[in-house]
Every structure is written in C-alpha cells, then in structure tokens.
Amino acid sequence: SSNIVVAIDGYSSCGKSTLAKALAKKLHFIYVDSGAMYRAVALYFIRNNVDLNNHDQVVKALEHIHLNFHSRDYQTHITLNDEEVSAEIRQMPVSDKVSAVAAIREVRQEMVRQQQRMGKSKNIVMDGRDIGTVVFPNAQVKLFMTADPKIRAERRYKELLPTNPDMTLEDVFENLAHRDYADTTREESPLTRADDAIILDNTDLTPEEQLQFALDLVKPLI
Numbered sequence: 001s002s003n004i005v006v007a008i009d010g011y012s013s014c015g016k017s018t019l020a021k022a023l024a025k026k027l028h029f030i031y032v033d034s035g036a037m038y039r040a041v042a043l044y045f046i047r048n049n050v051d052l053n054n055h056d057q058v059v060k061a062l063e064h065i066h067l068n069f070h071s072r073d074y075q076t077h078i079t080l081n082d083e084e085v086s087a088e089i090r091q092m093p094v095s096d097k098v099s100a101v102a103a104i105r106e107v108r109q110e111m112v113r114q115q116q117r118m119g120k121s122k123n124i125v126m127d128g129r130d131i132g133t134v135v136f137p138n139a140q141v142k143l144f145m146t147a148d149p150k151i152r153a154e155r156r157y158k159e160l161l162p163t164n165p166d167m168t169l170e171d172v173f174e175n176l177a178h179r180d181y182a183d184t185t186r187e188e189s190p191l192t193r194a195d196d197a198i199i200l201d202n203t204d205l206t207p208e209e210q211l212q213f214a215l216d217l218v219k220p221l222i
C-alpha cells in the first residue's frame with residue numbers, strides 16, 4: 001500500500017503523544033494513541049473486577065469491550081462502549097493497573113488487530129510501545145523517544161497536578177519507573193527499539209524542535 005505510517009515508541013511520559021499529535025496536525029495525518037486503548041481496557045477490567053489471571057474472564061471481557069476514537073481536534077477522544085472515558089483513563093487507578101493489563105497476550109492480540117486495521121489505508125501517526133516492532137514493522141518512519149527520567153516525571157507531574165492536588169512528584173516518578181520496568185521486561189512484545197528506529201532524546205529539546213526533527217524525516221516521503 002502507499003499510505004504512510006509513522007510509528008513513535010518509547011518510555012512512559014517521553015512526550016510521544018505531544019509530538020505525534022503535532023506531527024499529525026501539521027501533515028493532516030490521523031493520530032492514534034494506542035496507549036489510550038490499553039488504558040480503556042484496564043478501566044473496564046477495574047470496573048468489572050476482571051481477574052487478570054483468569055483466562056476465560058479476560059477473553060469474555062474483551063468480547064464486551066468496544067473502543068472508538070473520535071479525532072475531532074487531534075486530541076485523544078476515546079469511548080468505551082459509547083461512554084467518553086478520555087479523562088478517566090489518565091487517572092492514577094488506571095495508570096497503576098494498565099501495564100499489567102497490557103502484558104496479557106489476548107489483550108495485545110486484540111488491540112494490535114484493531115490498530116493494524118486503522119493503519120491499513122490511511123496516513124497515520126501512531127504512538128505506543130510496540131508500534132515499530134509489532135504493529136507496523138514496515139512503517140516508513142520509526143522514532144524511539146527517550147528522555148531523562150526525572151524530567152519525564154516533572155513534566156507528567158505538572159500535567160496531573162491540577163486534577164490530582166494530593167499527588168506527589170515521587171508518586172509520579174514511581175509510577176513511571178514501574179511502568180517502564182513492566183513494559184520492557186514483559187514476555188509479550190516488550191518495549192524495545194526496532195533496529196531501524198531513530199532515537200530521539202528530547203531531554204533538552206523544545207516541542208518545536210522535536211516537531212521539526214520528525215518533519216524532516218516524513219516530508220521527503222510525501
């Protein structure tokens with residue numbers, strides 16, 4: 001096919017979605033936040049007390065989960081069985097549970113299937129952990145983002161503080177460290193850099209500089 005896929009992977013809170021959104025907006029590509037899908041599944045599992053170790057329960061739950069994106073303005077608008085859950089999936093209860101849910105093979109198979117369908121015929125930017133390795137191994141552009149863990153925690157803390165006044169920087173740092181560990185060590189498609197992914201360390205880069213870096217890679221292909 002001739003559509004362009006830009007795969008952006010990396011650690012938690014590295015600015016993947018900020019860059020992916022800006023890039024999609026600039027190029028009029030579709031933006032897909034794959035992490036939001038795993039978060040919505042985790043939310044459903046929490047609400048319905050799904051036992052992660054019970055294979056039958058997990059499979060049954062997946063059959064009852066219907067996710068949809070509504071990309072009005074290049075923000076993530078995701079519905080879980082027609083309910084808007086975009087705000088709730090960013091809260092700590094989901095962040096604490098999501099990496100365990102995302103480690104389940106059946107969950108990943110279903111999400112990857114849906115993600116591949118979204119990138120079949122359209123120009124898209126998708127961010128996540130396994131986009132360049134598993135979902136779109138043939139993506140024309142692959143970025144692997146990283147940044148200093150302290151900077152990442154500070155950025156995410158600032159983002160979450162308005163709605164979570166009791167949260168500490170330490171809480172956020174711990175959550176990121178926990179997810180990075182879980183995501184890189186799991187058996188099912190662990191977070192790892194694809195051989196052909198370009199590393200983008202944005203510790204000292206502004207969002208504009210990151211966008212320019214990505215544009216320089218994608219523009220020649222259009």
Ligand code: C5P
Nearest residue numbers: 034035036038098099102128129130179
């Ligand atoms: O991208 P975000 O931080 O919102 O993703 C939440 C979690 O979902 C990650 O920590 C990871 O466990 C899981 N995830 C994944 N594969 C993806 C995207 C997210 O396993 N492609």
